[in-house]
Amino acid sequence: MAEEVALENRIAARAKVTVDDVRAVFESQGIPLGAPPARPRPLRIHRLRVAGVRTGALEPGPFNTTFRFGDGLTALVASNLRGKSSVLELVTWCLRGTPREKSGAIHWLCEVDLDATVAGQPMAFRLDLDNEEITSAVAFAGPDLAVLETLRAPDPAQGVLPLFRAASSESYAEQVQALMMKWMDLHPLVSAKQGTSAVAHGWPAYFGALYLPAARSPALLGDVLMSGLPGRLLQVFLDLPAAGVLTKVKTQAELMATARKRRQSAAKTAQEERTAQRQQTEEDLAAARARLEQLSAGSAGSDQESLADLAATTMRLATSWADSQQAWDDLMRVHRQAKGQRQRDEKLLNDVRESAIARQLFHGLDPTTCPRCDQDIAAERRQLEIDAHSCAVCARPVEGDDEDSEDVLAEAEERLQASTQAEQAARDALEQAETELNRLSGELNAAQEKLRRADAAARVPEYAKARDEVLRLEGALSVLPELPDSPDDPAEDLAIKVLRAGAKTLEDDHAKEADKLFADLNEEIADLGRKFGFAGLESVSIDRAAHLDVTSDGEHVRSFTDQVPGERLRLRIAVIVALLRVGAAHQVSTHPGLLLIDSPKAEEIQDVDIHLLLHELNAVAEANQLQVLVTTADFGLAHDVLPPDRITEAAEGRPLW
Structure with a gap:
């Protein structure tokens, strides 16, 4: 708690x-x-069983094959295209959730069983397959x-x-990935996608550091370069302080800052566009007014009333008439409503005088439509309400005593009296509005007639066009108000400030802790690289982004991606073993210690080098709690390096399973 x-x-x-x-801020995000130090996360596979029916010319028929794996280095040996890589893919399918790639032989399988130990817990994975898809698991x-x-x-009786x-297959992939993230004490590696959204990389990204990619891959750790994943895997496997938290903080700060910048940029662009629109409209309006004034001055000597005055009078009267018409419409609506209410109150009074059931329902709701489906309530149902005492809405019997009949009658009479008075008031107001509307109609007709006579003059069409243009531009300007600046969001500003400070603080913690670890890591990688046959290797330098510089052959410095495929393979293996060694020395949780390597001899490695690599890898694996599964088609290579109990092989040309 003190550290927190x-x-x-x-x-x-x-x-x-x-x-x-x-x-x-951290809670809101x-x-x-x-985060506390990660728990140990060792991963070991113990048994793989595959069963199904092989088709084709080579040994067709049912099969049921079991593979067992111990600690250290195990070799799977068979001729090419005889199932070696498929074993790695099936282990991957069980543990990763999906195979890296499906081989053609997988369609023979009906059952796949894998027993493993995950972070110290024995686990079993059982898959039933049909046509290369999981049917149950x-x-x-x-x-x-x-x-x-x-x-x-499962068998609860045996615990x-x-x-x-x-x-x-989709459900299995989703659930096994969640299971492994939980048991391996791992967190999603979050990154920002083009500054607009967060992308989380889960267990498949971590598994890329267990199943080595082809040697030509440019990634030092894992099998994906995007989003800086190699560096993030390295930080997690060195258990640098709150590595997962740091990625989340940096990503969220980047997303929020990008969103604010885009919002401010959009607001600024909109302001500039609006300013340009207003400026152009104001210039056009000034020119139109000048033209209208010129036309008005040309007719000033006429004995007739000026067109400008006539137009203004007509517009004023038209506006007043429109307002009066709207007022009359509103009053007509009020009058209709008042009249309808008075008619309903009359009917209600008649009903409560004649019907006990109406008196009982007097204070209840009186819907005209069904409250659920909006269908009108039929007149037959309303009549049944009176005749048969059944509710017009739900058709259930209405029961109860009619003990307050006099009070109900009195209240119904009061309602009718009130609604009658309201109707009369509405009628009076409507008549008054109608009188005013008629008066304005007469004045408007007279003004329009004057304007029509004046428009007969030769310059009237041109004047009218200029007047319309002024009105149009005035209207256009009125709907183009100046836009305000993008408002600041204090909560957003505070969150960005805090998250950026958090990212820098965590980066400092990482750098301080990395100083203790990376010197040892560099020394271990260089030592292992030389043991694995990297001739001329002098030293290496790796940073927290998993960028590896290699010094060899007389202080010649080249990056990891500049190495030939064979050297890349050696360096990848050296990095993983170095992580295990450094993790053990500094007592931090690191790489799970499981390594899958497919056909290392194919990666441009000379025979003498591959013997050296596998011999040293076997010794290193036993000394560093590393389980390695290697495939090869070289029968002699496996027997030269490993004892028989570490070799699973098929006769030359025969299938491995």
């Missing part, structure tokens, strides 16, 4: 805000303030691997409990 409070105080001091502000955990091996379904079930 210290982090809050440091962020607050850097952002020059209060600690409460820091807590509120759903980001924890710091279950993952369960138990007390030990010996019990799990005998089961394809074997389900973790999840799936009925499709």
Whole structure:
């Protein structure tokens, strides 16, 4: 808790805000303030079983094959296209949720079973397949691997409990990825996509650091370069302080700052466009007014009333008449409503005088349509309400005593009296409005007649055109008000300030912790690279972004991507083993310690080098709690390097499963 409070105080001091502000911002963004050290996350596979029916010319028929894997280095040996890579893909499917790529042989499979230990917990993954798709799957955990091996379904009696079930490939992928993130104590690697949205990379991104990509891949760690994932994987596997939190803080700060910048830019652009529109409209209006004034002056000597005065009078009367017409329409609507209410009150009074059921329902709702479907309530149902005492809405019987009949009659009479008075008042107001409307109509007709006579003059059409243009431009200007500046959002500004300060503070923590780790990491990578056969390797330098510079052959410095494929493979393996060594030395949770390598000899490595690489990798794996699964078509290579119990092989030309 002390570290968490210290982090809050440091962020607050850097952002020059209060600690409460820091807590509120991080809470509103759903980001924890710091994170505890990660739990150990070792991952081991123990048994893979595949069953199905092989078709084709090579050994057709049913098969049921089991592979067992121990610690250290295990080699899968078979001729090319005989199922070696498929084993890696099936392990990947069970643990990653989806295979990296499906081989043609997978369509033979009906069942796939994998037993593994995930962060110390024995787990079983059972897949039923049809036509290369999962039809049902279950993952369960138990007390030990010996019990799990005998089961394809949970058995609570033996302490074997389900973790999840799936009925499709998509469901299995989603659930196994969530399971592995939880048990391996990993968090999504969040990044901003073009500054507009956040993208979260989950377990498949982490698994890329377990199943090495082809040597020609430019990524040092993992199999994806985008969003700086190699560097983020490196930071997680070194357990740098709150590595997952830092990515979230940086991403959210970037998204919020980008959104604010775009909003301000859009507001500024809109202001500039509106200013230009108003300026052009004002210039056009000034020219139109000057033209209208010129035309008005040309007819000033006429004995007739000026066109401008006639037009103004006509416009004023037209506006007054329109207002009066609107007032009359409104009063007519009020009168109709008052009349309708008076008629309903008359009917209601008659009903309560004649019907006990009407008196009972007097104070209830009286809908004209069904409150659910808006259908009109039929007259037959209303008549049944009176005749048969059944509600016109729900048709249920209306029961009760008619004990207040006199009070109901009195209230109904009062309602009728009030509505009659309201109707009369509405009628009086309507008649008064009609009188005023008639008066204005007469004056407007007279003014329009005067204007029509004046328009007969030769210059009237031109004057009318100029007048219309002035009116049009005045109207256009009225709907183009000046736009205000984009309003500041204090909460947004505070959040961006706090998040940026948080990112810088966490970056400082990372840099301080990295100084302790990266010197050891560089030394380990260089030492392992030389052991793995990287001739001439002098030193390496790796940074938190997983950029690796290699010094070799007389202080010649080249980047990782400048290395030949064979050297890239050696360096990738060296980085992962170095992570395990440094993690153990500094007591931090690091790489899960499982490594899948497909056909390393194919990566432009000489025979003598591949012997050296595998020999050293075997020794390093046993010494550093690393489980490595390698495939090769070189039968002699495997037997030269490994004892028989570390080799799973098929006779030359025969399938591995």
